[in-house]
Amino acid sequence: MEEVHTVKSYDEELAHLTGIIARMGGMAEAQLTAGLQALARRDDDLAQRVVAGDARIDELDREVQSFAVRLLALRQPMAVDLRQIVGALNISGEIERVGDYAANLAKRALVLNRAGITAPVAGVVRLGEMVRGLLKDVLDAYLEKDLTKALGVWSRDEEVDAMYNAVMQDLITLMTEDPGTIATATHLLFMAKNIERIGDHATNIAEALHYQILGTSPAGSRPKGNTVGGPE
Template sequence: MSLPGEHIVKSYDEELNRLTGEIQRMGNLALVELEAAITAVIERDSDAAERIIASDKAIDELENEISQDVIRLLALRQPIARDLREVLAALRISSDIERIGDYAANVAKRALALNRVDQVRPVISMPRLGKIAGEIISEVLLAYRDRDADRALLAWARDEELDALYTGIFRELLTYMMEDPRNITACTHLLFMAKNIERIGDHATNIAENIYFIVHGTQIAQERRKGDKTTS
């Protein structure tokens, strides 16, 4: 007799576990890529930035594998109820992780350009922004592993904190550009970096929403609070 929560077909459980493992691996690669990109910016390490840009291909390849696995599961197993939510959420989560990897690679690309000009002081704000984004990614990956909707919800709420810090950096960089036009090129690259990291936070919160949906079968009731005031 099968235990509660187990599928009669053991291979189905194995396929779902494999899918979860692939997404965990993909998420960890994206997290490492983000952390390395921030380090490359601070240390003005062009070689490291080049390696990060090249490594993004591995994340793209994993997303393609996950897409193929999802198609196979849908075709062969025809999942329903929570199983269907698990499979569809895996597809959406892998897409969000792929975008996180792209944004991390974009930070590395900007690092290469930034290294060609004199360093400006606001670059010291980037590690904190990257740290918060990395913490949110770490939390949602753990929440996905454990199917922990409460943990996902806490990570989801931190996007407002990331947005608020991004707004502060945005205003600081604008001030530097107005004070001295020679800062414009470097600050423009930093603005793009900061925006990429802010978007990483948005994709991490998308993952949190999908985890909540897997567990409860509903969307998060409250509206996502935004701390990005750069348009006001």
């Protein structure tokens, strides 16, 4: 049962914290979407906007850290309230990393656009769309406090690993058969790895939400595929 507060301002402060996380998450999802579009459409202007937009996510992350520390100091929360504040700190950090990876995608898209793309990008874009779906679902789960939806994201990490492996193998085969694609394919390998890592952060958010709601981690080990070695 959730705690009922007698101080209205405390509820408003917790709602404010959730609101910052919601804005961060929406921006990170938009950044990932735009980064993928910049790659698919060879859109330099869009890629540059993604790179510039990462600073705003960083600002919101710092705002979460500051506000959460203030709440911990002034309210001295316990039980579910403490988990909500600590969970916000953890989730904010995960979203900030998603923003970083989206910006990295855009930076590599700029490099590829200027150098000339000699390898197909469709596989990386499909992987990105799958991961964007996970990110959207876990952010919705956070706002709705929907544990079932969060666990659904957590369990789908294996699907991301499987598609990542397929994209990696296709790119490695392409480089082996056509050395002219090596430069482009190498960038795409890094981009695929960045996207796979965004998927990991989405499942980390699901785990943090599970702990926030129930005070425990999801039962069992996170479903993981056997990912092939790739760039970090």
